[in-house]
Amino acid sequence: MQIAIVPYQGLTTLDAIGPYEVLRLLPDTEVRFVGAEPEPVVADSGVLFLGVTHSYAETPNPDVVLVPGSGPRTATMMATRG
Numbered sequence: 001m002q003i004a005i006v007p008y009q010g011l012t013t014l015d016a017i018g019p020y021e022v023l024r025l026l027p028d029t030e031v032r033f034v035g036a037e038p039e040p041v042v043a044d045s046g047v048l049f050l051g052v053t054h055s056y057a058e059t060p061n062p063d064v065v066l067v068p069g070s071g072p073r074t075a076t077m078m079a080t081r082g
Contacts, residue, residue: 001026004034004062007041007050015068016050023066034059 003023007016016033024031035041035052042049 001029001064002059002062003029003031003064003066004054004059005031005066005068006034007052007068008035009041010044011041011050011068013043013045013048013050016066019066019068023064032059032062034062 005016005020020031023029032054033041033050033052034054034056037055038052040049040051
């Protein structure tokens with residue numbers, strides 16, 4: 001199984017890292033941090049960074065897509081990422 005976590009600039013890192021720490025332990029599972037292109041993503045703290053490791057093109061058909069966070073801020077951030 002392949003799981004794509006889609007981080008975005010300004011995310012709360014716990015919303016991505018918490019699920020990652022659980023999902024990475026599933027047998028026969030690959031977890032990727034996916035975005036338009038590999039790049040650093042700065043968290044809402046402005047200090048901590050996560051890395052997008054794979055592009056959307058490199059991950060065309062994940063079994064699960066996880067977008068960290070919730071609420072209006074997440075919807076706004078995702079809308080700007082296209």
